[in-house]
Amino acid sequence: xxxxxxxxxxxxxxxxxxxxxxxxxxxxxxxxxxxxxxxxxxxxxxxxxxxxxxxxxxxxxxxxxxxxxxxxxxxxxxxxxxxxxxxxxxxxxxxxxxxxxxxxxxxxxxxxxxxxxxxxxx
Amino acid sequence: xxxxxxxxxxxxxxxxxxxxxxxxxxxxxxxxxxxxxxxxxxxxxxxxxxxxxxxxxxxxxxxxxxxxxxxxxxxxxxxxxxxxxxxxxxxxxxxxxxxxxxxxxxxxxxxxxxxxxxxxxxxxxxxxxxxxxxxxxxxxxxxxxxxxxxxxxxxxxxxxxxxxxxxxxxxxxxxxxxxxxxxxxxxxxxxxxxxxxxxxxxxxxxxxxxxxxxxxxxxxxxxxxxxxxxxxxxxxxxxxxxxxxxxxxxxxxxxxxxxxxxxxxxxxxxxxxxxxxxxxxxxxxxxxxxxxxxxxxxxxxxxxxxxxxxxxxxxxxxxxxxxxxxxxxxxxxxxxxxxxxxxxxxxxxxxxxxxxxxxxxxxxxxxxxxxxxxxxxxxxxxxxxxxxxxxxxxxxxxxxxxxxxxxxxxxxxxxxxxxxxxxxxxxxxxxxxx
Numbered sequence: 001x002x003x004x005x006x007x008x009x010x011x012x013x014x015x016x017x018x019x020x021x022x023x024x025x026x027x028x029x030x031x032x033x034x035x036x037x038x039x040x041x042x043x044x045x046x047x048x049x050x051x052x053x054x055x056x057x058x059x060x061x062x063x064x065x066x067x068x069x070x071x072x073x074x075x076x077x078x079x080x081x082x083x084x085x086x087x088x089x090x091x092x093x094x095x096x097x098x099x100x101x102x103x104x105x106x107x108x109x110x111x112x113x114x115x116x117x118x119x120x121x122x
Numbered sequence: 123x124x125x126x127x128x129x130x131x132x133x134x135x136x137x138x139x140x141x142x143x144x145x146x147x148x149x150x151x152x153x154x155x156x157x158x159x160x161x162x163x164x165x166x167x168x169x170x171x172x173x174x175x176x177x178x179x180x181x182x183x184x185x186x187x188x189x190x191x192x193x194x195x196x197x198x199x200x201x202x203x204x205x206x207x208x209x210x211x212x213x214x215x216x217x218x219x220x221x222x223x224x225x226x227x228x229x230x231x232x233x234x235x236x237x238x239x240x241x242x243x244x245x246x247x248x249x250x251x252x253x254x255x256x257x258x259x260x261x262x263x264x265x266x267x268x269x270x271x272x273x274x275x276x277x278x279x280x281x282x283x284x285x286x287x288x289x290x291x292x293x294x295x296x297x298x299x300x301x302x303x304x305x306x307x308x309x310x311x312x313x314x315x316x317x318x319x320x321x322x323x324x325x326x327x328x329x330x331x332x333x334x335x336x337x338x339x340x341x342x343x344x345x346x347x348x349x350x351x352x353x354x355x356x357x358x359x360x361x362x363x364x365x366x367x368x369x370x371x372x373x374x375x376x377x378x379x380x381x382x383x384x385x386x387x388x389x390x391x392x393x394x395x396x397x398x399x400x401x402x403x404x405x406x407x408x409x410x411x412x413x414x415x416x417x418x419x420x421x422x423x424x425x426x427x428x429x430x431x432x433x434x435x436x437x438x439x440x441x442x443x444x445x446x447x448x449x450x451x452x453x454x455x456x457x458x459x460x461x462x463x464x465x466x467x468x469x470x471x472x473x474x475x476x477x478x479x480x481x482x483x484x485x486x487x488x489x490x491x492x493x494x495x496x497x498x499x500x501x502x503x504x505x506x507x508x509x510x511x512x513x514x515x516x517x518x519x520x521x522x523x524x525x526x527x528x529x530x531x532x533x534x535x536x537x538x539x540x541x542x543x544x545x546x547x548x549x550x551x552x553x554x555x556x
Contacts, residue, residue, distance in 0.1 A: 020482065020486050021481055021482045022481075022489060023489075024470070024473050024474075024478070024481075024489045024490040024491075025334060025470070025489070025490055025491065026336070026403065026489070026491075027489035027491060027492070055333075055336060055338075056332070056333060056338070057202070058199055058200055058201075058202060058333075059333075060133075060199040060470075060474065061474070061478070063478070064474060064478035064479075064481055065481070067478070067479070067481070067482070068478075068481030068482035069482060070482070071481070071482035071483060072482035072483075073482075075482075075483075075484070093338075094336065094338070094402050097402065102402075105336075105402055105403045105404065105405075106403065106404040106405045
């Protein structure tokens with residue numbers, strides 16, 4: 001799995017380019033939403049590997065967001081191909097949202113919780 | 123770990139969902155026109171053919187098409203399964219589109235000919251087919267959560283309500299029930315209104331609130347108890363209306379059912395408050411204001427129901443309470459929720475199917491929330507709730523002018539809603555376009 005630690009200058013540019021790929025409901029970019037867990041560029045092959053998540057496994061925008069990431073990165077210089085690895089470990093939580101996005105959404109503080117998808121029987 | 127889409131690949135054809143929504147949006151305008159036409163006859167009477175016909179117009183023209191379209195789109199998303207029986211759903215839609223207006227025209231004119239049975243059969247068959255599609259779809263789910271159990275309970279009630287409606291059609295054509303059909307009608311109405319619409323709204327509200335407002339992590343204890351109380355309450359109330367009260371004079375089952383339904387409503391409100399307290403998006407826009415107002419209308423409806431159940435009123439008061447209860451339950455609760463969620467779902471769907479492939483391209487794409495006019499949503503909020511208030515006050519006080527004013531406001535909102543939502547379908551994709 002890729003990570004966001006120690007990104008090279010090129011990788012940071014690629015990450016910044018994802019600003020225009022946003023959650024259509026909040027209008028906030030996938031990076032600010034904390035959906036991108038990792039990004040790695042293989043400079044030789046031009047392959048970009050992205051590890052990302054969704055706010056919930058049942059997110060109806062799964063295809064739109066992953067395809068948007070592929071499309072955006074695929075249009076950048078030096079990128080030949082893009083692989084998106086969708087993961088739910090760790091599960092996305094509100095703490096992952098950036099400060100600027102929190103302000104945009106009018107959040108006062110991030111609730112300390114994660115999505116719950118436990119079933120139950122009646 | 124996966125790199126494939128999870129839910130959208132299971133979605134039914136956009137055309138099918140769209141057809142449901144467009145029918146429902148225009149159906150609301152038609153039903154509102156009928157409401158205006160018959161408004162002088164609505165104050166001070168009880169269960170007139172006009173009132174019964176209008177109720178079915180709102181249900182068949184507006185509520186059911188929108189709800190079925192939303193379920194076709196949402197079940198695959200919520201339960202990560204494909205829709206089973208897309209063609210069946212298309213056929214059911216055609217049956218509903220033909221049968222619904224037929225039932226309305228027969229009821230509103232109190233025409234109990236064999237045509238009423240024929241059109242009622244169309245609608246009943248359509249509803250049973252929809253139920254079969256949704257049950258088959260749900261059966262594939264790996265696990266059923268609180269929303270899923272609500273949907274199952276709602277579909278069971280809908281199937282029974284539809285069959286009860288067909289029984290009534292046969293009875294109106296050639297009477298055979300051993301007691302007054304108005305009592306049977308109450309069972310039919312409560313199965314449809316609380317059993318179907320309320321369970322569905324409650325279950326879906328929990329999930330959509332989490333998804334749209336990013337309000338995850340709330341405990342669901344109140345919701346689980348609410349569902350248990352609600353299902354037991356509806357069962358008791360139905361047994362009471364269909365059998366115990368008219369056949370044996372036993373009232374306790376209906377009374378207990380009413381109390382449990384009331385408890386269910388209160389616990390639903392509590393659960394929603396718990397979920398809303400977890401939301402990341404703090405600002406509640408027009409769609410959510412409608413949803414919260416719907417919960418308030420539901421509490422008012424229950425208060426009226428409990429008042430009627432306690433009895434001791436003059437026939438006139440009782441009649442007025444009955445019609446006001448019907449308007450509040452139907453338009454106040456169900457209508458408000460549907461308007462609010464249409465504001466959310468239609469832009470979301472249009473964005474998903476028409477613009478999502480442009481995301482990440484060279485030109486910045488509009489978010490789904492920018493496809494709909496916020497000004498229009500804000501503008502329509504007050505007339506809708508004011509209109510309902512006028513209707514209720516007019517019915518309770520016997521003031522025909524108040525009923526007329528309320529009906530006009532409802533019509534204005536129906537037209538405004540149609541224009542606003544059709545504007546969403548015509549929206550351009552890029553932020554640098556008007």
